[in-house]
Amino acid sequence: MLCTELERQSILSRLSGYRYTHTLGCERAAKMLAERFGGDVEKAAFAALLHDITKRLSKEEQLYLCDKYGIIPCDIEKIEWKMLHGKTAAAIAQHEYGAPQDIVDAIACHTTGKADMTLLDKIIYLADYIEETRDFDGVEPARELAKTDIDEALLYCFDQSLYDLLSRGKLIHPDTMAARNALIRQGVQRKFGAEGSGV
Numbered sequence: 001m002l003c004t005e006l007e008r009q010s011i012l013s014r015l016s017g018y019r020y021t022h023t024l025g026c027e028r029a030a031k032m033l034a035e036r037f038g039g040d041v042e043k044a045a046f047a048a049l050l051h052d053i054t055k056r057l058s059k060e061e062q063l064y065l066c067d068k069y070g071i072i073p074c075d076i077e078k079i080e081w082k083m084l085h086g087k088t089a090a091a092i093a094q095h096e097y098g099a100p101q102d103i104v105d106a107i108a109c110h111t112t113g114k115a116d117m118t119l120l121d122k123i124i125y126l127a128d129y130i131e132e133t134r135d136f137d138g139v140e141p142a143r144e145l146a147k148t149d150i151d152e153a154l155l156y157c158f159d160q161s162l163y164d165l166l167s168r169g170k171l172i173h174p175d176t177m178a179a180r181n182a183l184i185r186q187g188v189q190r191k192f193g194a195e196g197s198g199v
């Protein structure tokens with residue numbers, strides 16, 4: 001067993017407010033997606049439980065954890081430092097909870113995606129995006145696509161995220177471009193235009 005109920009409750013006790021509710025929603029969505037697409041339900045649940053464990057931390061605390069666990073922030077992450085919570089949460093999952101490498105990797109890429117994601121990576125990214133408390137333009141098409149095709153759903157999420165970043169004049173992490181391009185190269189086709197983008 002990856003995580004006893006006692007450990008699960010201990011992890012949840014480190015979360016509060018919206019983050020607590022979001023994490024429970026993410027855990028449910030990850031289990032549902034793992035069942036639907038043939039993933040490991042237990043690993044999906046454990047990764048979801050830990051994916052935002054460091055999200056509440058300040059910039060100084062994120063950088064402290066980076067230093068402690070040998071994470072070297074890239075140029076984008078130095079500016080958009082909140083992105084670092086994926087990598088620092090992955091380090092906590094590994095060092096404090098003994099998570100296996102595939103779970104660590106899925107947590108590490110949940111904020112940006114990356115090229116050639118595993119099924120577990122995809123489940124966590126998508127669960128984070130579509131879980132039941134999410135309520136933003138574009139979440140419904142993503143939920144609809146996620147009923148039948150995880151890659152089409154992911155491509156929609158990446159396009160939507162990229163459009164959002166462009167429209168707000170934000171930096172784009174190269175891993176998000178790589179994630180999106182990898183799906184296109186595999187022949188995944190977009191089913192819906194990005195919400196509000198006109199494309």
Ligand SMILES: [Fe+2]
Pocket residue numbers: 051052055085086110111
């Ligand atoms: Fe996150």
Ligand SMILES: [Fe+2]
Pocket residue numbers: 022026051052128
């Ligand atoms: Fe999250």
